[in-house]
Amino acid sequence: MDKLHRRDFLAGSAGLAFLAGLPRLAIAEAHNVLKIAIASETGDLDLLQNVSSLSSYTVVFDALIQYGPDGKLEPGLATKWTVAEDQKSIAFDLREGVSFSDGTPFDSAAAEWNLRRWMGVADFSWIGVSDAFDTVAVDGPNKITVKLKRPVPAALLELTIVRPVRFLSPKAVDASGKQKAPIGTGPWIVEKYDASETILVRNDKYWGEKPQIERLELKVVPDELARANALRSGDLDVIGGDWVATLSPRRAKALKSEGMEVFAAPGTATLIVGFSPKSKNVADKAVRQAVNLGIDRAAVAKVLFEGYADPINDVFPANVPSSGKRHEIPARDVAKAQKALTEAGWAQSGAAWSKDGAPLALDFLVSEESLPGSRRIAEMLQAQLREVGFDVKVSSVDNATMHERRPAFDYDLTFFPTYGAPYDPHGTLGNAFVSTVDSGPDGKIYVADALDAMVKAALDAGGAERETKLQAVYDWLYDNAAVCPLVVAQRLWAHSKRVQNFSLPATDYDLPFQGISLKA
Numbered sequence: 001m002d003k004l005h006r007r008d009f010l011a012g013s014a015g016l017a018f019l020a021g022l023p024r025l026a027i028a029e030a031h032n033v034l035k036i037a038i039a040s041e042t043g044d045l046d047l048l049q050n051v052s053s054l055s056s057y058t059v060v061f062d063a064l065i066q067y068g069p070d071g072k073l074e075p076g077l078a079t080k081w082t083v084a085e086d087q088k089s090i091a092f093d094l095r096e097g098v099s100f101s102d103g104t105p106f107d108s109a110a111a112e113w114n115l116r117r118w119m120g121v122a123d124f125s126w127i128g129v130s131d132a133f134d135t136v137a138v139d140g141p142n143k144i145t146v147k148l149k150r151p152v153p154a155a156l157l158e159l160t161i162v163r164p165v166r167f168l169s170p171k172a173v174d175a176s177g178k179q180k181a182p183i184g185t186g187p188w189i190v191e192k193y194d195a196s197e198t199i200l201v202r203n204d205k206y207w208g209e210k211p212q213i214e215r216l217e218l219k220v221v222p223d224e225l226a227r228a229n230a231l232r233s234g235d236l237d238v239i240g241g242d243w244v245a246t247l248s249p250r251r252a253k254a255l256k257s258e259g260m261e262v263f264a265a266p267g268t269a270t271l272i273v274g275f276s277p278k279s280k281n282v283a284d285k286a287v288r289q290a291v292n293l294g295i296d297r298a299a300v301a302k303v304l305f306e307g308y309a310d311p312i313n314d315v316f317p318a319n320v321p322s323s324g325k326r327h328e329i330p331a332r333d334v335a336k337a338q339k340a341l342t343e344a345g346w347a348q349s350g351a352a353w354s355k356d357g358a359p360l361a362l363d364f365l366v367s368e369e370s371l372p373g374s375r376r377i378a379e380m381l382q383a384q385l386r387e388v389g390f391d392v393k394v395s396s397v398d399n400a401t402m403h404e405r406r407p408a409f410d411y412d413l414t415f416f417p418t419y420g421a422p423y424d425p426h427g428t429l430g431n432a433f434v435s436t437v438d439s440g441p442d443g444k445i446y447v448a449d450a451l452d453a454m455v456k457a458a459l460d461a462g463g464a465e466r467e468t469k470l471q472a473v474y475d476w477l478y479d480n481a482a483v484c485p486l487v488v489a490q491r492l493w494a495h496s497k498r499v500q501n502f503s504l505p506a507t508d509y510d511l512p513f514q515g516i517s518l519k520a
């Protein structure tokens with residue numbers, strides 16, 4: 001996928017500088033201003049560039065289709081869509097009476113112009129509907145049909161993602177076609193943005209449910225402690241969000257103990273322990289089985305995630321569409337893990353195991369920069385696996401080293417988060433389980449020749465056949481102990497008591513504001 005590499009948040013003195021300037025800002029704030037922390041600046045929200053924070057696009061730009069709870073597809077700028085029987089065209093009825101915030105009408109001409117900016121363009125070939133694009137036909141003032149060279153079963157889901165699929169005013173580009181202003185049809189209008197904040201005002205001509213608050217201020221606070229302190233002091237209203245400004249379970253628990261409002265919801269991304277396909281030791285299925293049996297998922301969720309995570313034994317949680325049947329979460333069983341090793345020819349001498357003279361040693365590669373908190377999790381798993389007899393070394397590296405070693409499979413074990421809604425299941429399966437796809441520094445969760453063919457067949461199938469073939473992929477991964485799903489971290493946010501009716505949108509890539517009101 002298009003550089004969907006896990007967050008690389010900034011840290012340092014910027015958070016303290018922000019706090020120093022807060023008192024004079026807070027004095028003038030009206031009660032109808034919602035202040036949300038973001039970890040890095042929004043940037044210019046160019047829909048065709050990978051330079052802005054993903055969480056800020058959706059407040060300004062709308063898509064044809066919206067991703068709803070549990071992956072339900074809901075009308076957006078399209079009120080109706082019809083997929084042809086051969087799945088090679090999709091007809092859309094566009095919402096009438098909609099305008100961009102600069103007054104430009106949203107109609108079939110504007111929709112066609114937007115779609116042709118990215119569909120069929122090489123830079124966006126990672127999106128199936130773009131790679132298969134043939135043409136777009138204008139069928140009337142508010143009707144278009146997207147025609148494809150081949151079926152793309154995930155096409156409708158792909159049209160819910162953050163970018164580039166959303167719609168920009170045709171007047172918001174320069175003579176070369178480059179975006180010069182973030183002007184969409186969404187509920188918010190960008191008033192200004194810089195390195196310290198982005199200010200948005202309510203779009204009172206928005207076609208959908210209008211926000212109750214009039215002004216949204218996104219404050220750049222890279223440091224988590226600075227964010228928590230600003231929430232305590234009342235200088236921020238909302239903090240959190242995996243792709244906005246992460247709130248760690250430990251910090252959430254501390255805030256809750258102080259009487260702050262903490263909001264937790266089921267997550268959509270799975271943390272997986274991946275096995276290197278180039279590792280001789282973990283090439284042994286019995287070793288992979290022993291790892292799965294030797295770890296305590298419930299303890300990880302309870303201790304390291306402070307209860308803000310759910311143990312899992314599947315690639316995707318149940319709230320991700322087409323995620324398959326549920327597999328029982330195994331209880332930790334050291335004796336059963338050791339039995340699996342013995343039956344595979346591993347011999348135990350004292351606390352150590354070996355086979356054909358090679359010790360049962362594993363290198364667990366982690367990076368706090370790539371995945372905050374990963375070292376603590378790895379060290380807990382290290383201790384659990386040592387009781388089985390594994391000799392596990394935790395190698396903690398910087399982000400650059402992780403981005404070199406992970407694609408090269410230079411590890412035995414390492415962590416992989418799935419992409420989460422709205423990118424799954426097709427995003428993670430197509431990127432992290434197919435050997436022929438370039439996944440860049442993200443690497444591969446697991447690859448095998450047999451798996452390549454199964455994943456491709458599943459992603460190319462439609463309807464009931466797609467569900468059957470996806471289940472076959474999940475069953476193969478489970479039967480071969482090819483992955484070790486660990487937990488699904490819950491979506492964590494905290495807010496001040498003046499925030500009323502707090503709720504979360506369907507994905508971690510969206511900002512919460514809908515339905516929120518503020519106490520005076």
